[in-house]
Amino acid sequence: GAVVSQHPSRVICKSGTSVKIECRSLDFQATTMFWYRQFPKQSLMLMATSNEGSKATYEQGVEKDKFLINHASLTLSTLTVTSAHPEDSSFYICSARLAANTGELFFGEGSRLTVL
């Protein structure tokens, strides 16, 4: 099946610093990628939809200036958590849609962010 790779898998940073998470579709081109956040024992919450070559669409309540998304190519989307704080500590997961008519998503491995 399609492969989506996410990096880094784990990152620990100090409060106030910025962290970049990469999401790559390895064997297909993804015009749309999605970024989710999952707190412990909770479901995945969609943060934003990343569209290649255009601005991301953010869900209500998600600060676009804090969570910067760049989708510069058909195989790469990045999420940058700016000025991270302990409450931003979470599991961040990206996904990419394989084909426009199925809606099926393939997920990256996830990135565990811990802000000290």
Added chain:
Amino acid sequence: GQNIDQPTEMTATEGAIVQINCTYQTSGFNGLFWYQQHAGEAPTFLSYNVLDGLEEKGRFSSFLSRSKGYSYLLLKELQMKDSASYLCAVTNDYKLSFGAGTTVTVRA
């Protein structure tokens, strides 16, 4: 908005059958997914229903009734490795909204 409900926890014995129900009320509907998620890992795809009826795939089957806003995931011949969280997700305009997940514990 999206409202997706599923039970929080279920426990079953190895070799048994478990049915996880999911009800949804969403603005628009393009399909319903079931995902399996082990602790600390990303979800993996199990099934996709867009039309009413039962989709069978090995030990796992998924059912959908669009008129009732209802789906279930049926796990047969349970194995210990099936202990995981099972997420019901509804797609609308190709954005997925997830339920809170059902934690299934399989006991020997």
